[in-house]
Amino acid sequence: MNYILLIFSVIGGLVIGGLVVFLVNRYLLATRSKTILEEAEKEAEVIKKNKLLEVKEKFIHMKAEMEKQANARNAKIQSAEAKLKQREMQLSQQQQDLQKKKSETDAIRANLDTQLEMVEKKKQELEKLHKSEVERLEHLSGISAEEAKERLVESLKEEAKTQAASYINDIMDDAKMTANKEAKRIVIQSIQRVATETAIENSVTVFHIESDEIKGRIIGREGRNIRALEAATGVEIIVDDTPEAIVLSAFDPVRREIARLALHQLVTDGRIHPARIEEVVAKVRKQIEEEIIETGKRTAIDLGVHGLHPELIRLVGKMKYRSSYGQNLLQHSRETANLCAVMASELGLNPKKARRAGLLHDIGKVPDEEPELPHALLGMKLAEKYKEKPDICNAIGAHHDETEMTSLLAPIVQVCDAISGARPGARREIVEAYIKRLNDLEQLALSYPGVLKTYAIQAGRELRVIVGADKIGDAETENLSTEIAKRIQDEMTYPGQVKITVIRETRAVSFAK
Structure with a gap:
């Protein structure tokens, strides 16, 4: 029984303790909630005041902006009103002036009408007097007025013919003198504005070597190296007693240049045998072909000639390795192109077309094949093949009078070609x-x-x-x-x-x- 009572006492104590703890916690929780609510209300009040202040500041700022804009609009309206008033006054003044001028014009017209009436009356009187005088003259001379008029016209016609012929001769003489003077001025000015250096080419190239021992290596055993080099390049290689020099002879400058560069690489490398010679010559030939294309492109860019067909660009580059009477063909074509542009500008023609025709006028001298055609006609056919314009093709074909000139570019190209070739120092001749x-x-x-x-x-x-x-x-x-x-x-x-x-x-x- 005591245990049971003790248990119940403990349980009762626990229940009472739990109730006490629950009540205490509830009290503390209520107190804390109240504190949190009071703090939240205070914070909300502060936020509310801050927001109200911000709203007031924005309102004041917007009010000031609106007032500023309103003032600006009012100023513009006042300015526009002032301009309108000024314009209205000007229009009113102009209207008054027009009215005044109209009145003056009406007065002048009335005065002119009066004078015209008087002139008409006097004209009628003069006609009557003239008619009476003509009748009197016809009676005195014994011929009619028509016959006298015909005789006068015939005499005046003969005199006019004589004077006209003399006048025409004077004009023709003066025109010839002026034309000759103007032509000379244009030609001289063109020559003065375009002056290029002279490049002289020969049919041989001298290859310098450091010592005569290298000659033996170039010749090779029983001459096999020199024969292989001549066969690969198509150039005659002359090895004689000239100290430290080998002569490369060929009329084709491209072949000579290939042989010179190949020989330079072989001597520098030191390996000289037929297989190596063929390899180096093939490599140099490809290098020269690339250089030809690069030269053509650079020339076209320098002269401002755009849109050339790639094959025409290659032909222009080949001109670098061709000469005519000692004058380098590319230099001659560049000089001719610049002369053509200057002369076309002086004559009021298109300088770009003239420069293009001048650059291409001698492409017939550097074809890959050698047909039996004059170089001017061959150049014209090449230009037509690669879609050049008809006037440029005609200028190329007619610059040696081998076809009829159909455009003004043709005589310009012909004259500038002659100027470039004939000017002092341009070409060398023994x-x-x-x-x-x-x-x-x-x-x-x-x-x-x-x-x-x-x-x-x-x-x-x-x-x-x-x-x-x-x-x-x-x-x-x-x-x-x-x-x-x-x-x-x-x-x-x-x-x-x-x-x-x-x-x-x-x-x-x-x-x-």
């Missing part, structure tokens, strides 16, 4: 060959019957032929000039073109003693 060529020109013309004297002038670019007036007639001089030109073209080699002038004159000489 003195003996130069003198022989001039003598051959003169002797060829002297071989014709009736020719008295011949003179080759302007460095062989003009041949003057003097014929006897009693042996050749005027009609025959033109045929003689054509025949001489054809023989020179067929039988002789010369740079540019040769002008043949046949002179026939009759002279009567007397002496007063």
Whole structure:
């Protein structure tokens, strides 16, 4: 029984303790909640005050902005109103001026009408007087007015014809003088503005070596190395007693350049045998081909010539390794292109087209194949093949008068080609060959019957032929000039073109003693 009572007492104590703890916790929780609520209310009150202050500040700021905008709009409206008032006053003034001018115009018109009426009356009176005077003159002269008018018109017509012919001759003479002067000015200015250095090419290249021992290695055992090199490059290699030098001889500059570079690489490398020679020559040939294309591209960019076909660019690059009478062909084409552009600008034509035609005018000299065509016609066919414009193709084909000129570019290219080739120092020629060529020109013309004297002038670019007036007639001089030109073209080699002038004159000489 005591245990049971003890248990119940313990249980009762635990229940009472739990109730006490529950009540205490509930009290503490209520107190804490109240504190939290009070703190939250205070914080909410602070936030509310801050927000109210922010709203007030924004309201004040917006109010100031609105007032500022309103003031600006009011200022603009006032300015516009002032301008409108000023404009209205101006219009009112203009209206008054127009009204005043209209009144003045009406007064002037009325005055003119009055004067016209007076003029008409006087005109009628003059017609009456004129008619009476004509009748009196007809009576005195015995001929009618129409007959007199016809006679006067005939006399005036003859006088007018004479004066007109004289006037036309004066104009023609003046035009010729002015045209010659202007043409000379354009040509001289073009030459002065385009001046390039002269590049002289030969048919041989001298390859320098450090010692004569290398000559034996280049020749090889029983000459196998030099034969392999000649077979691979197509260049004649001359190894003689000249100290520290080997001569490469060929008329094709590209082949000579390939041989020179290949020989340089072989000597530098030290391995010289037929297999190595073929390998190096093939490598150098590819390198030269790339350099040719790069040269063509760089030339086109330098001259501002765009849109060229890749094959035309390659042909332009090949010009670097070609010469004509000692003048480098690429340098000549660049100079001709610049001259064409300058001259076209002076004449009011398209300088870009002229520069393009000048650059391409000699591409017929560097084809991959060698057909039996003059270089001008071959160049024209190449340009047509690669879609160049017709006027540029015609300028290329006609620059040596081998086809008819159909555009203004053609004579410009022809003249600039002659300027570039004929200017002093442009081309080199041996003195003996130069003198022989001039003598051959003169002797060829002297071989014709009736020719008295011949003179080759302007460095062989003009041949003057003097014929006897009693042996050749005027009609025959033109045929003689054509025949001489054809023989020179067929039988002789010369740079540019040769002008043949046949002179026939009759002279009567007397002496007063």
